[in-house]
Amino acid sequence: MLDTIDKLFFKYIKKRDLLITESSELHKDKIIQYDLKLSMYIKKRARITDGGYNFILEEMWDWHPFFSLNKRLLPKITRNLQDNNGKH
Numbered sequence: 001m002l003d004t005i006d007k008l009f010f011k012y013i014k015k016r017d018l019l020i021t022e023s024s025e026l027h028k029d030k031i032i033q034y035d036l037k038l039s040m041y042i043k044k045r046a047r048i049t050d051g052g053y054n055f056i057l058e059e060m061w062d063w064h065p066f067f068s069l070n071k072r073l074l075p076k077i078t079r080n081l082q083d084n085n086g087k088h
Contacts, residue, residue: 001048002045002048002049005041005044005045005048006045006057008037008041009038009042009045009057009059009060010059012034012037012038012041013034013038013059013063015034016031016034016035016038016066019031019034020066024066028067031066031067032065032067032069035065035066035067035069036069036073038063038065039065039069039073039074039075039078041060042056042060042063042075042078043075045060046075046076053075053076053077056077060075060077061077063078064078065078
């Protein structure tokens, strides 16, 4: 299950990055759709590992949505990062 989640995460991160480099505003809806999928994969991976967010991939820790999303849709690690960046 972890391998499938990881493969899907990297598949959609590549697709999203291609759209961002082409023209981010033109593909805004698709980029948001991919970001929502990426968020879901991070949450799923954390949920099925014994250590939760302690055992997600480094790329998942580094990920953040390109356009702003509702905080409830983001993984806990991304929400906390946004909260900390907003306070500084």
